Amino acid sequence: xxxxxxxxxxxxxxxxxxxxxxxxxxxxxxxxxxxxxxxxxxxxxxxxxxxxxxxxxxxxxxxxxxxxxxxxxxxxxxxxxxxxxxxxxxxxxxxxxxxxxxxxxxxxxxxxxxxxxxxxxxxxxxxxxxxxxxxxxxxxxxxxxxxxxxxxxxxxxxxxxxxxxxxxxxxxxxxxxxxxxx
Numbered sequence: 308x309x310x311x312x313x314x315x316x317x318x319x320x321x322x323x324x325x326x327x328x329x330x331x332x333x334x335x336x337x338x339x340x341x342x343x344x345x346x347x348x349x350x351x352x353x354x355x356x357x358x359x360x361x362x363x364x365x366x367x368x369x370x371x372x373x374x375x376x377x378x379x380x381x382x383x384x385x386x387x388x389x390x391x392x393x394x395x396x397x398x399x400x401x402x403x404x405x406x407x408x409x410x411x412x413x414x415x416x417x418x419x420x421x422x423x424x425x426x427x428x429x430x431x432x433x434x435x436x437x438x439x440x441x442x443x444x445x446x447x448x449x450x451x452x453x454x455x456x457x458x459x460x461x462x463x464x465x466x467x468x469x470x471x472x473x474x475x476x477x478x479x480x481x482x483x484x485x486x487x488x489x
Contacts, residue, residue, distance in 0.1 A: 350426035358434030370397040380410030392417035
C-alpha cells in the first residue's frame with residue numbers, strides 16, 4: 308500500500324468513526340442528561356443545564372443515596388426520590404424527572420449534605436450555561452471537592468521538602484554522628 312492509499316483509507320476510517328461517535332452522542336443527548344451519584348459523595352455533574360421539557364436521569368453508582376429537593380421555582384412540582392430524606396437507594400437504581408418550569412432546582416443527598424453532596428438543575432430557554440462570565444471559578448463549582456485540593460497541596464509540599472532534604476544531604480553530606488562505628 309502506498310502513502311496515498313494509506314491516507315485515503317485512514318481518512319475514511321476516521322470519518323466513519325467520527326460519524327458513529329456523533330450519532331451516538333446525539334442519541335444520548337436526545338434522552339436528556341444523566342447525573343451519576345458517586346461514592347466520592349458528589350453528583351457528577353453537580354450542575355446541569357436543560358431546556359423546559361427535558362428529562363434528567365440520576366444513576367446510582369454507589370450505595371446509600373437519595374435526592375431531596377432543597378429549593379425550586381414557584382409552580383414546580385418536583386418531590387425528589389420517593390420516601391423523602393429517610394429512604395436511601397443503592398447501586399443500579401435510576402430516578403428520572405422532567406423539568407417544565409424555568410429556574411433553578413437545588414437538591415441534596417440527605418445523608419451526605421454536610422459532605423457537600425449537592426446539585427443544581429438550571430432550566431433555561433437555551434438549555435446551555437450562560438456564555439461569557441470570564442470570572443474566577445470556585446473549586447467547588449468545578450465539581451471537585453475541596454478536600455482533593457488539600458491533598459494536592461500536601462503532595463506538592465512533600466515533594467518540596469524531599470528535594471530540600473536531598474539538596475542539603477548532597478551538599479553537606481551526612482552528619483558524623485549519624486554513621487555507625489568503624
